[in-house]
Amino acid sequence: MSLRIANAAGFWGDWTLAPRQLLETTEVDFLTLEYLAELTLSIMARQRNKDSASGFARDFLNVVDQIAPVLKRQSELKLVTNAGGLNPHACAAALGKQLSECGLGDLPIGVVAGDDLIDQIRDKQGAGYDHFDTGQPLEDRVDRAVSANAYLGAQPICEALQQGSRIVITGRVADASLTVGPAMYHYGWDWxxxxxxxxxxxxxxxxxxxxxxxxxxxxxxxxxxxTKIGYPIVEIDHDGQLVVTKPDGSGGRVTRQSVIEQIVYEIGDPAAYYTPDVVVDFTTLEVAALGDDRVAVRGATGNPRPETLKVSLAYADGYQASGQLLIYGRDCIVKARIVADLIRERLGLEGIELESMNIELLGAGDGVPGLTSPPTDMREVMLRISAFDHRREALEAFAKQFAPLITNGPAGLAGYAQGRPVVRATYAYWPTVVDRDNVTPTCKVQTAEQWNQQRT
Amino acid sequence: MTETTCLLGSIATARSGDKGNHANVAVIARSQAGYRYLEQVLTAERVAEYFDLLDVGEVKRFELPKLGSMNFLLIDALAGGASQSLRIDTQGKLLGTAILDLPLPTPVNLDEMRAVDYP
Structure with a gap:
């Protein structure tokens, strides 16, 4: 029997019904849940600054609440998730409380941490953490850094499973490592x-x-x-051959094409896909449909893992706001440009010139600039104006320019009912690397009840 | 004689995403004949020209012949990327759909290329 690993969350905000639907329609050995995009941790940093018991993907608690009956019924089912975000111990404590209250206080929970490098990087004033692509030094930005996390690999996840965890909660790990950990644990392959x-x-x-x-x-x-799209299951056999599939009777399709489209998703050089565990060569893969929403993937090859780990750092960098108005009429394109000019000119009356402003006519082809011209008989267009500035007050002034246009601008504008544009802090993404020697992954396993007692 | 054109989407599918401030646009041929044709005509230069107004720094092409597909990396195409871009498509999600409208010279065996011929 092949090892069956499923995924029921691809990002923080994915479909809330997916985990329960999956577990109620099929049996798997592991369920993985992935919550961390490049900048998610900067959002969590802000949350943790306000409340030391937060800073993780709280949605995960709702998922476990929904699937608790399955956890009780299937004693072999295990969960692996990076829901811990910037505060995996707090996540485990909150989960420990919840499980203790529903009669699962004995359930072993493992926490993988050690990815958080922000203190270390601040101590070093950012020295040695140059931008991965541009080579620029971090030093003059380091005081604005809000989060910095190394992408850990699968080894500490495997360790947490070996120590008996039924749920493994991690901070930042490479997305694929959520699957690699269970596979290495199950088959005991050499690293x-x-x-x-x-x-x-x-x-x-x-x-x-x-x-x-x-x-x-x-x-x-x-x-x-x-409508009822099935979330994916990958079957891994003892030799590393794969079959991708989904629960019987679910929506969606698994085809040769759907699988290849995902193999080539968000990659650079397919012959050298870097992970903390291995450098993967996708060009040797062979993909063949087996029928019935089952697709075989064979022939993976890899090269030794890199000596450095990727680090994802975010620093505060100004503010953004974005507003929209629907512009109606035969002259909508011209009118939309005039409305954008009005906003700019009225900001000028207040002595404000924004650092950058982007004007998009949605419906007229601006989704991908330059590919199409607007149709000749357009009757309406959505005007979207987005602005960036380092001064919050300048963007507050920008946000106040939209509503007055309904009464003191051209005829044929609508769509202000959604309210004034929200000014939000933005973070710049700073990819860099760190030597493995400077990162110490940790792994701690104890029962839900024990985690519960450590709540702060 | 004027050259007739067909759209890339008649012989291939596509998917796109972000890598920081770079976009990745992958094209997957429906047939082996289609892949061999795309290897010749769907050059990095042609893709760069097509997405000219995105202010792309450089386009790199990588091939995966066993998967009948190629990956285009559009350097600095995302105007700041997911965190900072002021565009509605901060992550380049539309580029896969958009590249399917790229016009190519009509090949003589177009019908053969339209059909899926992989197992």
């Missing part, structure tokens, strides 16, 4: 058996974005129903 580690990483890459491999975001999306 330097690069082709098998690569196969497990391909398995993780295939399911980490949830339904994107089972019919979502697919070019040929019209040939199936998406």
């Amino acid at each position: 330097e058996d690069w082709n098998r580690v690569a196969a497990a990483s391909v398995a993780g890459h295939l399911i980490e974005c949830g339904a994107q491999v089972t019919g979502g975001y697919r070019t040929d999306w019209r040939d199936c129903s998406l």
Whole structure:
């Protein structure tokens, strides 16, 4: 029997019904839940600054609440998730409380941490953390850094499973490692058996974005129903050969095309896909449809893991706001440009010139600039104006320019009912690397009740 | 004689996403004949020209012949990327759909390329 690993969350905000629907319609050995995009941790940093017991993906608690009956019924089912975000111990404590209250206080929860490097980087004044692409030094930005996390690999996850965890909560780990950890734990492969580690990483890459491999975001999306789309399951055999599938009777489709579209999603050089566990070569893969929403993926190869770990750092960098107005009439394109000018000119009356402003005429082809011209007979267009500035007050003034236009601007404007544009802090993304020697992954396993007693 | 054109979308599918401030646009041929044709005509230069107004720094092409697909990396195409771009499409999600409208010279065996011929 192959190892079956499913994924029911591809990002923080994915479909809330997915985990329960999956577990109620099929049996798997592991369920993974992925919550951390590049900048999610900067949002969590802000939350933790306000409340030391927050800073993790709280949605995960709701998921466990929904699937608790399955956890009780299937004693072999295990969960692996990066829901811990910037505060995995607080996540475990909150989960420990919840599980204790529903009779699962004995359940072992493992926490993987050690990815958070912000203190270390501040201590070093940012020295040695140059931008990965541009080579620029971090030093003059380090005082604005809000989060900095290394992408840990699968080894501490595997360790947490070996110590008996039924739920493993991590901070930042490579998305694919959520799958690699269970595969290594199950089969006991050598960590330097690069082709098998690569196969497990391909398995993780295939399911980490949830339904994107089972019919979502697919070019040929019209040939199936998406309402009850099935979230993905990858079967990994003892030799590292894979089958991608989904629960019987669910919506969506798994085809050769859906699988290849996901293999090539968000990659650079396909011959060298870097993870903390292995450098994967996707060009040796072979994909073949087996029928019935089952697709085989074979031939993964890998090269030794990199000596450095990727670090995702975010620093505060100004503010953004974005407002929209629907512009109606035969002259809508011209009128939209005049409305945008009015906003700019009225800001000028207050002595404000914004650092940058982007004007988009949605419906007229601005979704991808330059590919189409507006149709000649357009009757309406959505004007979207987005602005950036380092001064919050300048953007507050910008946000106040939209509503007055309904009464003191041209005829034929609508859509202010959604309210004044919200000014939000923005963070710049700073990819960098760190030597493995400077990162110490940790792993702690104890029962839900024990975590509960450590709540702050 | 004027050259007739067909759209890339008649012989391939596509998917796009972000890598920081870079966009990745992958194109997957429906047939083996289609892939061989795309290898010749869907050059990095042609893709760069098509997305000219995105202010792309450079386009790199990578091939995956066993998967009948190629990956285009559009350097600095996202005007700041997910966190800072002022565009509605902060992460380049539309580029996959958009590249399917790229016009190509009509190949003589277009019908063969339209059909899926992989197992």
